[in-house]
Amino acid sequence: MQRKFLIASGLTLLGTAGAAPALSAELTISCGAVGAELTLCEQGVEAWENETGHDVEIVSTPNSSTERLSLYQQILSARSGDIDVLQIDVVWPGLLANHLIDLEETLGEDAAEGHFETIVANNTVDDRLVAMPWFTDAGVLYYRKDLLEKHAVAPPETWQQLTDIAVEIQAAEREAGNDKLWGYVFQGRAYEGLTCNALEWVASHGGGTLVDADGEITIDNENAATALDLAASWIGEITPRGALNYTEEEARGIFQSGNAVFMRNWPYAWSLAQSEDSEVAGKVGVVKLPHGPNGESAATLGGWNLAVSKYSENPELAADLVAYLTGEAEQKRRAIEAAYNPTLTSLYADEEVLEAVPFFGTLYDTFTNAVARPSAATGDNYGRVSNAFFNAAHGVLTDEQDGADAVAELDSELSRIKRRRW
Structure with missing residues (x-):
C-alpha cells in the first residue's frame, strides 16, 4: 500500500530545507478527502500500482476548494514538481492551464473520447487538453x-x-x-x-x-x-x-x-x-x-478532473495514471461503490450503475444541463x-x-x- 502525506499549507513545499524526507516513490497524486474520495483514490492508485509495478504517494490536500486552489497556485508558481498528478476543480483549468501538460500529446487525440463533451471543452484551453474528466457533479x-x-x-x-x-x-x-x-x-x-x-x-x-x-x-x-x-x-x-x-x-x-x-x-x-x-x-x-x-x-455544475503538472519529472507515467483512473472500469467502480457521477456517457445506461444509484437515471438531465460558474x-x-x-x-x-x-x-x-x- 502506498504511503500518504499531507500538505496542509503552501508555506513549506516538499523538497525544501526542513520539509518532509525525500520521496522514494516515482509519482505523487493529490486526492481530496470529502466523503469516500480518499478511500476510492487509494484503491484506484493501488490497482494501477499492481498493474504497472510503479509506486505512488498520495497527497491529501485541504478539502476546501478555495484553500486547495491557493495551495496549488503556490506550488505551481514555484515550478515545484512535488505533485505530479493534481485533482482540480471544474472551474480551474483556465486558471492553471499554463502549468499543466497537454494530455492529448501524451495520450493521443482520442484521449477524452466518450466523456461529456461540455466537460472536455471546459478542460481544453487554447486547444490543449489540460485535464481529464474524472467525475462530474451537480447540486x-x-x-x-x-x-x-x-x-x-x-x-x-x-x-x-x-x-x-x-x-x-x-x-x-x-x-x-x-x-x-x-x-x-x-x-x-x-x-x-x-x-x-x-x-x-x-x-x-x-x-x-x-x-x-x-x-x-x-x-x-x-x-x-x-x-x-x-x-x-x-x-x-x-x-x-x-x-x-x-x-x-x-x-x-x-x-x-x-x-x-x-x-x-x-x-x-x-x-x-x-x-x-x-x-x-x-x-x-x-x-x-x-x-x-x-x-x-x-443545479451548479461541479466535478473534478485530473491534470499533470508541467514540472513533473515523469509526465508520461503520470499521464498513464490519469488515463487509468479516469477510464471506464474505475469510473464504474466509483459510481457503484460511492455514487460519484461518471463523466462517460455510456455509464448512465449501465444497469449495474443505475441499480446502485437510481437517481443517475431520473436526474440525468440535471447533470447534463447543470449551470456553469x-x-x-x-x-x-x-x-x-x-x-x-x-x-x-x-x-x-x-x-x-x-x-x-x-x-x-x-x-x-x-x-x-x-x-x-x-
Whole structure:
C-alpha cells in the first residue's frame, strides 16, 4: 500500500530545507478527502500500482476548494514538481492551464473520447487538453422520505414550498420530542461551496448567472436580491446558525444523523446516507433542486478532473495514471461503490450503475444541463469574482445587509474587477 502525506499549507513545499524526507516513490497524486474520495483514490492508485509495478504517494490536500486552489497556485508558481498528478476543480483549468501538460500529446487525440463533451471543452484551453474528466457533479436535494410521507407532503418543487414544508415538519417533530431536528441544511460557509449554492438560488429565481457567457455582469437585479433574502430567512428558523460555517461534510453529518428534513449536497452523499451506520439508511430520497417563482430548477455544475503538472519529472507515467483512473472500469467502480457521477456517457445506461444509484437515471438531465460558474467568461479573475460573490451572499445570510444592497455593491465590485480585463 502506498504511503500518504499531507500538505496542509503552501508555506513549506516538499523538497525544501526542513520539509518532509525525500520521496522514494516515482509519482505523487493529490486526492481530496470529502466523503469516500480518499478511500476510492487509494484503491484506484493501488490497482494501477499492481498493474504497472510503479509506486505512488498520495497527497491529501485541504478539502476546501478555495484553500486547495491557493495551495496549488503556490506550488505551481514555484515550478515545484512535488505533485505530479493534481485533482482540480471544474472551474480551474483556465486558471492553471499554463502549468499543466497537454494530455492529448501524451495520450493521443482520442484521449477524452466518450466523456461529456461540455466537460472536455471546459478542460481544453487554447486547444490543449489540460485535464481529464474524472467525475462530474451537480447540486441535488436530499429529503427524508419517511418524514414527508408521515406528514403527507410531496417533495417541494419551489423554494417557498421547501420553506413551508420545512417549517411544518420541524415544528411538528420538535413538539413530538425531536428537538434536534432542523428543516434544511446547506453549505453556508464563505467559500466556493456557497458560490455554488447562491448561484443555484439566484439562477432558479430568474436572476441570471452572476456574469453571463459574454462577460457581462448580470447580478444586480430584483430576482437575485429576492433569492438571497429568502435564503437569509432560513437562518435560525429552519436552518441552524451553525450552517453559516458548514461545508459539504458538516451538512451531511447533520442530515445523516437524522437531524434534518432537507439537505442540498452533491451526489456523493447518497452512498454514505445509505450506509449501514447511517441513521437515515433507507429513508432518503433525491430530487432536483427547487426553483423560484420566476425561474426553473438550477443545479451548479461541479466535478473534478485530473491534470499533470508541467514540472513533473515523469509526465508520461503520470499521464498513464490519469488515463487509468479516469477510464471506464474505475469510473464504474466509483459510481457503484460511492455514487460519484461518471463523466462517460455510456455509464448512465449501465444497469449495474443505475441499480446502485437510481437517481443517475431520473436526474440525468440535471447533470447534463447543470449551470456553469462563470470561470470561462472571467478567466484568471474567476477567483476574485467567486470570492466577491460568496462574501456578498454570506453577508446577506448573516444579516449584515439585505439582498438589494448586496447585489448592488457586488455589481460595483465586479465592475472594478472587470476593468482588469477578464
